[in-house]
Amino acid sequence: xxxxxxxxxxxxxxxxxxxxxxxxxxxxxxxxxxxxxxxxxxxxxxxxxxxxxxxxxxxxxxxxxxxxxxxxxxxxxxxxxxxxxxxxxxxxxxxxxxxxxxxxxxxxxxxxxxxxxxxxxxxxxxxxxxxxxxxxxxxxxxxxxxxxxxxxxxxxxxxxxxxxxxxxxxxxxxxxxxxxxxxxxxxxxxxxxxxxxxxxxx
Amino acid sequence: xxxxxxxxxxxxxxxxxxxxxxxxxxxxxxxxxxxxxxxxxxxxxxxxxxxxxxxxxxxxxxxxxxxxxxxxxxxxxxxxxxxxxxxxxxxxxxxxxxxxxxxxxxxxxxxxxxxxxxxxxxxxxxxxxxxxxxxxxxxxxxxxxxxxxxxxxxxxxxxxxxxxxxxxxxxxxxxxxxxxxxxxxxxxxxxxxxxxxxxxxx
Numbered sequence: 301x302x303x304x305x306x307x308x309x310x311x312x313x314x315x316x317x318x319x320x321x322x323x324x325x326x327x328x329x330x331x332x333x334x335x336x337x338x339x340x341x342x343x344x345x346x347x348x349x350x351x352x353x354x355x356x357x358x359x360x361x362x363x364x365x366x367x368x369x370x371x372x373x374x375x376x377x378x379x380x381x382x383x384x385x386x387x388x389x390x391x392x393x394x395x396x397x398x399x400x401x402x403x404x405x406x407x408x409x410x411x412x413x414x415x416x417x418x419x420x421x422x423x424x425x426x427x428x429x430x431x432x433x434x435x436x437x438x439x440x441x442x443x444x445x446x447x448x449x450x451x452x453x454x455x456x457x458x459x460x461x462x463x464x465x466x467x468x469x470x471x472x473x474x475x476x477x478x479x480x481x482x483x484x485x486x487x488x489x490x491x492x493x494x495x496x497x498x499x500x501x502x
Numbered sequence: 503x504x505x506x507x508x509x510x511x512x513x514x515x516x517x518x519x520x521x522x523x524x525x526x527x528x529x530x531x532x533x534x535x536x537x538x539x540x541x542x543x544x545x546x547x548x549x550x551x552x553x554x555x556x557x558x559x560x561x562x563x564x565x566x567x568x569x570x571x572x573x574x575x576x577x578x579x580x581x582x583x584x585x586x587x588x589x590x591x592x593x594x595x596x597x598x599x600x601x602x603x604x605x606x607x608x609x610x611x612x613x614x615x616x617x618x619x620x621x622x623x624x625x626x627x628x629x630x631x632x633x634x635x636x637x638x639x640x641x642x643x644x645x646x647x648x649x650x651x652x653x654x655x656x657x658x659x660x661x662x663x664x665x666x667x668x669x670x671x672x673x674x675x676x677x678x679x680x681x682x683x684x685x686x687x688x689x690x691x692x693x694x695x696x697x698x699x700x701x702x703x704x
Contacts, residue, residue, distance in 0.1 A: 370626070372628075374625075422680045422683075494631050499551075
């Protein structure tokens with residue numbers, strides 16, 4: 301019996317099914333799992349705003365022909381147990397969840413808005429976060445998303461509040477192409493996320 | 503004895519010292535406290551990047567005469583137990599800690615930088631987070647900082663990494679003036695922090 305358990309432990313890294321034992325690699329790595337429904341849709345996370353924030357890219361509509369692909373601030377978070385694994389290993393564990401919440405630039409009266417979308421505040425001229433406008437999620441799960449490069453699937457809970465309660469994965473090509481070609485670490489744009497870079501083991 | 507405890511509980515809201523019982527309002531509100539040394543300096547928090555992120559203002563150097571007052575992204579976090587209190591009451595508890603980490607815009611080669619400091623990436627033209635460049639903290643403590651308006655004192659752990667391990671409070675005037683005149687909620691710029699606005703009870 302002891303030998304059986306040892307074998308199972310040693311075999312981890314891929315999914316292990318062993319004499320009735322069914323333990324996924326993700327569970328084995330102690331990473332909290334996204335909740336999927338029987339139709340394959342994922343449930344919206346309950347508490348992404350309390351996940352670990354990693355960075356905020358900003359692509360103003362005004363600098364992108366009036367309509368950025370992802371308007372405008374992108375507040376990006378990693379689920380805390382996946383962050384812990386990243387900090388320990390420098391790898392994104394099976395089950396890793398990363399959320400991106402979109403936030404519009406804070407508007408002022410027309411005459412107070414600069415052409416580039418910036419405004420003046422007491423701290424200087426720049427960009428300030430207005431209202432939430434969308435929530436997206438990526439999940440790494442090589443078992444569930446065996447056909448997606450890197451095992452990463454991408455979801456959107458829509459661009460209106462309240463967000464949708466569930467979301468279907470995008471076709472592999474729609475998001476993965478950019479993430480595969482331009483992201484610094486395993487499909488994740490760590491080059492834009494100083495918190496992840498700082499936490500990565502040397 | 504039961505009566506004594508009840509009196510102490512009822513008197514909370516201000517600091518209570520009662521028959522040898524010394525319990526601060528902050529502790530009573532269940533809010534984690536910043537650590538101060540005997541010389542009055544505050545210790546750098548150990549884990550501010552795992553606090554609750556509330557928003558990121560951006561004041562690019564290029565839009566502020568080459569040198570913004572706070573260069574350039576400002577990643578702002580609230581300590582989790584203070585966030586919990588805010589979510590419940592819409593007030594900043596005694597002991598609330600809010601950290602602001604400054605991050606420079608990610609640079610590219612000169613010919614790839616736009617005049618406004620923005621760059622082009624696969625997600626569009628905009629601003630992306632480069633390297634950390636400073637850490638500041640504010641603490642609300644009407645007992646310790648009785649002379650500071652609202653009880654808020656402000657600290658800087660410097661603008662070079664590694665940050666200083668301790669920091670002395672700024673003179674009341676240097677930060678408080680702007681926070682007092684322009685911040686939407688009790689000296690805090692919640693107008694720029696969608697996470698705090700969304701969590702505030704209606």
